[in-house]
Amino acid sequence: MVAGILGCGAIASIITNSAAKGELNADLKFFHDMDMERAENLASQVDGIAVEDVNDMVNNVDLVIEAASQDAVVKVVPQILKMGKDVIIMSMGALIDLDFRNYLGKIAEENNSRIYAPSGAVVGLDGIKAASIGEINEVSLVTRKSPESLGISVDTETVLYEGKAGDAVRKFPANINVAAALSIAYGKEVDVKIIADPNVSRNCHEVCVAGDFGKFRTITENETCATNPKTSLLAAYSVVKLIKSLNKNLNVGI
């Protein structure tokens, strides 16, 4: 399977490291970024090709790994699917819009392509999907990050947002994709609280789910990526794990 990466930042760099060690289970060959230097830097680590025109990647791969932005999902993913190629989406916020999600689903169906969304920085998506077979009464997410991760400066714990997931991903597009993932798994927008906390260095996500199955609570305290404190290492690892499992006959926990 030949793969390419759209967006050569923190997540892409961890995926590329895995490929450089021969551990990815895919031939990671093409790299595209609006910043060509970033694409060239990652390409050089695996003898890959940095392309200025994203179509030069899409035309030549089986799978595109999107690790760029919600904007890139809107602009490029329809084209990827129309070409019959598969895509892994990290900027999940773009998918909270039901019309857009249905549009992508329709193109994927017509062209026999697949859209994958890894678990990212959060834990509990498997449980919510299972719980949704019955009745769910509550899904809430509290995200706590350092002011640096949230790109602000405060000295005391500050609630930056309280409301539904849709507004959260529009207001904090690079920080709360997890809310979109949870909402899609649930089938409704989840309740979200975002807290800037000067006393934490990790990206923390607490998910509470209650329904006819009972209840669960997951607490994730994620180390951040070296080059982007907004992004958790676990999110990058979840893509690597997904790629490694694509051709496995046994998949646990999906």
Ligand SMILES: NC(=O)C1=CN([C@@H]2O[C@H](COP(=O)(O)OP(=O)(O)OC[C@H]3O[C@@H](n4cnc5c(N)ncnc54)[C@H](O)[C@@H]3O)[C@@H](O)[C@H]2O)C=CC1
């Ligand atoms: N699903 C999840 O749980 C998580 C999702 N994310 C999301 O994954 C994406 C990647 O995250 P990082 O690697 O940390 O970001 P990053 O900021 O380190 O790297 C993103 C790269 O994509 C490039 N880029 C952005 N828009 C582009 C476009 N339209 N065309 C070409 N290049 C473009 C940027 O120049 C940059 O080099 C972000 O949208 C982030 O919000 C991040 C963490 C968790």
Ligand SMILES: O=C([O-])CC(=O)C(=O)O
């Ligand atoms: O990496 C994280 O902890 C969460 C994040 O940035 C996102 O969901 O966009």
